[in-house]
Amino acid sequence: MTKHEMIIPTYDDMLAAHMRIAPHIRRTPVRVSQHLNELTGASLFFKCENFQEPGAFKVRGAANAVFGLTDDQAKQGVATHSSGNHASCLSYAAMLRGIPCNVVMPRTAPQAKKDTVRRYGGKITECEPSTSSREATFARVQSETGGDFVHPYNDPRVIAGQGTCAKELMEQTDGLDMVVAPIGGGGMISGTCLTLATLAPDCQVIAAEPEQADDAYRSFKAGHIIADDAPKTIADGLLVPLKDLTWHFVSNHVSEIYTASDADIIDAMKLIWKHLRIVMEPSSAVPLAIILKNPEAFRGKRIGLIVTGGNVDLDRLPWLA
Amino acid sequence: MTKHEMIIPTYDDMLAAHMRIAPHIRRTPVRVSQHLNELTGASLFFKCENFQEPGAFKVRGAANAVFGLTDDQAKQGVATHSSGNHASCLSYAAMLRGIPCNVVMPRTAPQAKKDTVRRYGGKITECEPSTSSREATFARVQSETGGDFVHPYNDPRVIAGQGTCAKELMEQTDGLDMVVAPIGGGGMISGTCLTLATLAPDCQVIAAEPEQADDAYRSFKAGHIIADDAPKTIADGLLVPLKDLTWHFVSNHVSEIYTASDADIIDAMKLIWKHLRIVMEPSSAVPLAIILKNPEAFRGKRIGLIVTGGNVDLDRLPWLA
Incomplete structure (x- = not known):
């Protein structure tokens, strides 16, 4: 998909x-x-x-996306942008499956949320705190990594x-x-x-x-x-x-x-x-x-x-x- | 007892x-x-x-004491001294049974704990924050009210x-x-x-x-x-x-x-x-x-x-x- x-x-x-x-x-x-x-x-x-x-709660949707990937799809990992919890939860689900997770987060996101993403092995790329900056930064990150895009909600x-x-x-x-x-x-x-x-x-x-x-x-x-x-x-x-x-x-x-x-x-x-x-x-x-x-x-x-x-x-x- | x-x-x-x-x-x-x-x-x-x-947890012991009283005993209510949670929990249990509860609390107890006692209808008499003051004040309160003494732990x-x-x-x-x-x-x-x-x-x-x-x-x-x-x-x-x-x-x-x-x-x-x-x-x-x-x-x-x-x-x- x-x-x-x-x-x-x-x-x-x-x-x-x-x-x-x-x-x-x-x-x-x-x-x-x-x-x-x-x-x-x-x-x-x-x-x-x-x-x-x-x-x-976002671990529910994230886990459904991550564990629904075929083994071939899963090799490329997953990628997303998120103001925080989707990033942590997707990183967590990816860690459980043992696949990479790349996330774009606003630089202004709470430190606690960044720490959580990193604890679960997610790789953070920071953007400005606006929808436009987030989407532009994400396009770049996804083209570089090839991970399956798991949108935080429109999926x-x-x-x-x-x-x-x-x-x-x-x-x-x-x-x-x-x-x-x-x-x-x-x-x-x-x-x-x-x-x-x-x-x-x-x-x-x-x-x-x-x-x-x-x-x-x-x-x-x-x-x-x-x-x-x-x-x-x-x-x-x-x-x-x-x-x-x-x-x-x-x-x-x-x-x-x-x-x-x-x-x-x-x-x-x-x-x-x-x-x-x-x-x-x-x-x-x-x-x-x-x-x-x-x-x-x-x-x-x-x-x-x-x-x-x-x-x-x-x-x-x-x-x- | x-x-x-x-x-x-x-x-x-x-x-x-x-x-x-x-x-x-x-x-x-x-x-x-x-x-x-x-x-x-x-x-x-x-x-x-x-x-x-x-x-x-003190609601467990407090409820056991309050609901174990005979109807005759219960009329006089209960009384205790406590640094906080036993007072709230005894007041709560007494409120559930609809009987009076008198408590002696140190004046230095956290405001949140005093508020909770009062919300449950407990009547507070303050003492100094020492075991000796607490016990002396309680003896006076209990002799005035006649409530069943529910000690916070030695009962x-x-x-x-x-x-x-x-x-x-x-x-x-x-x-x-x-x-x-x-x-x-x-x-x-x-x-x-x-x-x-x-x-x-x-x-x-x-x-x-x-x-x-x-x-x-x-x-x-x-x-x-x-x-x-x-x-x-x-x-x-x-x-x-x-x-x-x-x-x-x-x-x-x-x-x-x-x-x-x-x-x-x-x-x-x-x-x-x-x-x-x-x-x-x-x-x-x-x-x-x-x-x-x-x-x-x-x-x-x-x-x-x-x-x-x-x-x-x-x-x-x-x-x-």
Whole structure:
């Protein structure tokens, strides 16, 4: 596969992905907090993808791509560009299979994320923190290495892999009214739509986005993709724009997109650290932030929240900045 | 029961405690990190008691005491003194049963712990941060309120309750060579000894103590209880001395006590936050700190570590002090 643009993954692709990646990922726990339930008036179920070994749900899609390669394809390794967690997770999956991984990362990515990529044997080439610089640098790196391009989200193998998270979440809970996930490029949201459209068609999929990188919200309202170059928000995992495949799922299956300010995101992050006692990223706090900001839309509901990742720089916590 | 001093709890008391408290506590997950395993050369299984709703294993002993009271006894409520987590957990258990809870806490206890006690309806009376002041203040409070005294550790109901943690840990893992737990007053260690002496007699119990509050280590070496008044360490859950009941278990069943400096404890804490992605207290990092400091004693072993609690002041993290 070299052109994935309009190969739309199916429910069966997601089931096959789950079989393929199960030996390599964790079935992460679902955590609850009586206190957060009282605070929101809802029943919240937090799916802890920050507990994956490399610290993010993206190991699901990455492992599906890496372990789906033929032996011949695998020899060239894999390559990608990523604002962080996809890079770590693809490096981790490539290390498990014993193949090379080249990644292009913005030079401004958190040091913790660069360290993780290198610990897993990934080779980093730095670019400027903009979509345009990232894509240009990547084209050069890929032509030099010949690795299979595993896009961080606009790839049917990746979306099918991310969809396995919602499958586990439904198996681990006794029915949900909705699932809320952060939206950046839309990989997790697309996988969630893919899975729930068949497995739980009455369960709404809600996307949560930083106000300061609200291109998905504006795209959703406009009816076509709107992309920003170099947005700035504390939620550094959500800077990238939708692409055609993820737009397909967002435009057809997402019920609503809500946004939250960076201040709201930091408050929600601290609440989760304090009451769930888990270490997770600002990006992963956007779902709770939008629930706290729009209580009337969520009160009384049973809600799954995807805690997408937990790779933060512990020396630079946002509420201490 | 008003005098518990030499009523030694049995394995059957622990089994009864587990039946009694199961509806009120969580069966907490066990987490692993490939990275921490590589770092130590051991297989580490972290039992996440920080994930109890009130954030500490002490909810086990507290719930066993509270739900073991007759209706007549329960009317007077419960009372205790505690450096923090026992106070929160007893307040929480009392709230679940709907009875009063009076607690004496050092005025220097972390604000987060005081807030938690009050959120659960506990009434706080402050004392100076020394064992002598704590005991004098408590005598006054208890004589005024008449509540059943639930000692934070020197109480057979509490020790039987804490022992349920090691029972779950053994059920959740496929055999362990040893269990390492922090030691302060010795309640968790005693419960662990109580359970493993019957359930897994070949599994060693190792205690981990801060160098700067090493009264248990010195007691263990001397063969009798040595108590300090007002020790100072970052591990603020481990300031209290052994008492006769916990000394019974420590002197008869603990294999070894190791100590770690505050600097080692802080390093281990940060490693756990980074790689297990859980929020836990300095006290709970002492087991990993002693393993890192004494690698030859632990290499190649399957080791359970009790992550005792997760109530920290997120505005005052020790590595940022």
